[in-house]
Amino acid sequence: MSQLDTVNRILDAAEVLFAERGFTETSLRTITSTAGVNLAAVNYHFGSKKELIQAVFERFLTPFTANLDQELTRRQAQLEASPGEQLEVDDLLQSLYRVALAGLAKEGRDPKRFMGLLGLAYTQSQGHLRRFIVSRYGPSYRRFAGQLANALPQVDPVTFYWRLYFMLGATIFSLSSFDAIEAILREDFGAESSLEETLARLAPAAAAMLTAPEPKDA
Amino acid sequence: MSQLDTVNRILDAAEVLFAERGFTETSLRTITSTAGVNLAAVNYHFGSKKELIQAVFERFLTPFTANLDQELTRRQAQLEASPGEQLEVDDLLQSLYRVALAGLAKEGRDPKRFMGLLGLAYTQSQGHLRRFIVSRYGPSYRRFAGQLANALPQVDPVTFYWRLYFMLGATIFSLSSFDAIEAILREDFGAESSLEETLARLAPAAAAMLTAPEPKDA
DNA sequence: CAGCAATTAAAACGTTTGTTTAACCGCTGA
DNA sequence: TCAGCGGTTAAACAAACGTTTTAATTGCTG
Numbered sequence: 001m002s003q004l005d006t007v008n009r010i011l012d013a014a015e016v017l018f019a020e021r022g023f024t025e026t027s028l029r030t031i032t033s034t035a036g037v038n039l040a041a042v043n044y045h046f047g048s049k050k051e052l053i054q055a056v057f058e059r060f061l062t063p064f065t066a067n068l069d070q071e072l073t074r075r076q077a078q079l080e081a082s083p084g085e086q087l088e089v090d091d092l093l094q095s096l097y098r099v100a101l102a103g104l105a106k107e108g109r110d111p112k113r114f115m116g117l118l119g120l121a122y123t124q125s126q127g128h129l130r131r132f133i134v135s136r137y138g139p140s141y142r143r144f145a146g147q148l149a150n151a152l153p154q155v156d157p158v159t160f161y162w163r164l165y166f167m168l169g170a171t172i173f174s175l176s177s178f179d180a181i182e183a184i185l186r187e188d189f190g191a192e193s194s195l196e197e198t199l200a201r202l203a204p205a206a207a208a209m210l211t212a213p214e215p216k217d218a
Numbered sequence: 219m220s221q222l223d224t225v226n227r228i229l230d231a232a233e234v235l236f237a238e239r240g241f242t243e244t245s246l247r248t249i250t251s252t253a254g255v256n257l258a259a260v261n262y263h264f265g266s267k268k269e270l271i272q273a274v275f276e277r278f279l280t281p282f283t284a285n286l287d288q289e290l291t292r293r294q295a296q297l298e299a300s301p302g303e304q305l306e307v308d309d310l311l312q313s314l315y316r317v318a319l320a321g322l323a324k325e326g327r328d329p330k331r332f333m334g335l336l337g338l339a340y341t342q343s344q345g346h347l348r349r350f351i352v353s354r355y356g357p358s359y360r361r362f363a364g365q366l367a368n369a370l371p372q373v374d375p376v377t378f379y380w381r382l383y384f385m386l387g388a389t390i391f392s393l394s395s396f397d398a399i400e401a402i403l404r405e406d407f408g409a410e411s412s413l414e415e416t417l418a419r420l421a422p423a424a425a426a427m428l429t430a431p432e433p434k435d436a
Numbered sequence: 437c438a439g440c441a442a443t444t445a446a447a448a449c450g451t452t453t454g455t456t457t458a459a460c461c462g463c464t465g466a
Numbered sequence: 467t468c469a470g471c472g473g474t475t476a477a478a479c480a481a482a483c484g485t486t487t488t489a490a491t492t493g494c495t496g
Contacts, residue, residue, distance in 0.1 A: 006473085006474085022242075022342060024240075024242040024243055025242060027452075027453065027454085028453080028454065028455090029452085029453085029454095037474085038474060038475055038476080039454095039455095039475090039476090040455085040456080040457095040474080040475075040476085041473090041474075041475090042454090042455095043454080043455060043456075044473075044474080045473095048454080048455080049454065049455095119341055120341070122391070122395070123240075123337055123338070123341045123342070123394075124240060124341070124342065157407060158403060158407055158409050158411070159419060161403055161406075161407075162392070162399075162403070162411070162416060162419050162420075162423075163419070163423050165391070165392045165399050166388040166391075166392050166420060166423055166424070167388070168391065168392075169387045169388040169389070169390065169391025169392045170384040170385070170387040170388040170391075170427070171387070172387070172391065173340070173383070173384075173386065173387025173388075173390065173391050174380070174383045174384055174386075174387045176341070177340070177341075181380075181383050185376060185379055185380070188379075189375060189376055189379075191376050193376070193380070198380060201377060201380050201381070202380075202384060204430055204431070205380075205381050205384055205427045205430050206384070206427070207430075208426045208427050208429075208430030208431075209388070209423045209424070209426050209427040209430075211426075212422055212423050212425075212426030212427075213422070213426075224443085224444085245482075245483065245484085246483080246484065246485090247482085247483080247484095255444085256443095256444055256445055256446080257445090257446090257484095257485095258444080258445075258446085258485085258486080258487095259443085259444070259445095260484090260485095261484080261485060261486080262443075262444080263443095266484080266485080267484065267485095
C-alpha cells in the first residue's frame, strides 16, 4: 500500500465518520480501523487530530470553492455582456446549487455528506476549524454574498445580511439532515424526495425569503 | 446548601456550558467545579450524564411548550369566534416568537441560550435525546405545524413540510449563533441588532418563504 | 439528645482518549 | 552491497473521562 493510499483511506473513513457522528464522538481508533491502517498513521501523516479535521474540510471545500468561483465568474461576464438584464435570484441560487453539486458528484463526493460536514463546521467548530475555513475560503464566500447583494439592490444591507444567514441556516440545516427529514416525510406522505427535487424546492423558497418586502417599522 | 440548590446549581452550570461547547466537549468535572458542587453529585441526583442532559432540556422545553400550547389555544378560539378572517402567516409566526420569548424571559432563561441548546438537540443528539424530545414534546410540535399548515391551504403538503424544515433551519441556525452573527454585522455596518429586531426581520422573511408560489414543474 | 435517612465528600475504579516511542520493513542511490 | 530514509507497525504513555464505592457529614424526627 503506497503512502498516497494510506492518506486517502484515512480521509475517506474520517469524512464518513465525522459526518455521521461528529468530531469528538469519532475516535482515531475507529477511523484507522475502518480505514484498515495503523493507529499511528494519523499522527504521522497529519500531525494531530485537529489537522486531520482540517484536511478533511480542505479536500471538500477546495474543489467546491473552485466550482463556485468559476460559476460566479461566468455569471459576472454574462452580466457585463448584457448589463440591462436583471438576474433572477432563484435562478442564481439554483444554478449555484447545481454547479456545486455537480462538481462534487464529479469527484465522487456525496453532496449530502458535504452538507453534513458543513453543518458540523458551523455548530461544532470551536476555534481552530472556523479560523481555518474563514482564512482559506472567506474571500469566495464574500464574493458570492456580494454578487447576491447586487442582485437585490432594493433590500436594506443589514436586512440582506440577516436574510443571508437565514438562507444559510435553511440550506445547511435541512440538507445536512436530509436523510432524516426525507424519512419522516416518506412515512407521513408516502412521497419520496430526491436531493435534486429538494434543491428545486429550496431555491425558490430561499429566493422568496431574500426578496420579501421589508417589514414596515412604526 | 439544600439539595434543591445543588440540583439547580448543576442545571444552571450545565445549561451554560452545554450551549457554549456541546455535550461531549463538556465534562462532568467542568460542570461540577463551575457549579461549586462535588463531582459525584451529578450521578447521585441525575443518575448519569445522559439523564442530566435530558433534565436540562426538560427545564427549558416544558415552560416553552406550555406557553406555545397556550398561544395556540388562544389563536384557535379566536379563529372559531370569527372564522371568516384569514390569519396572516407572518403575524402568526411573530406572535409565537414573542410569546415563547417572553415566557422564557419571565423565568430568567436566556432565549439565545435556549436556541443554542435547540441547535445542539438537532445536530448533536444521537439517539437518546431525540427520542426523549420527540416523545415528550412531539404533540405540541405537531399541533403547531398543523395550525401553520391550516393557514397555508394553497401550499402542497409535501412542499409545506419541506418549507417548515427550511424555516426551522433558518430560525435555529441564525438564533443559536446570534451573538457571532451580530458581531460580524456590527463590525461591517456599525449597526447593532437586538434579538427582538432580528425576530421582527425573521418572521416576515420566514412567512415569505412559506407562502412563496410553487415552482412550476415541467 | 439519640438515631436514622439523605446528602455531601474524597478517593479510586476501569476505560478510552490522543499521542509518542522504538523497532522493523522495503526501496533507492551511491 | 549496503547505508539511508520514508513508511508502517506494535506497544506503551500520560491524561481525561464517566461512574462507583465508601466514609463523613448534615438535618430532621421521635
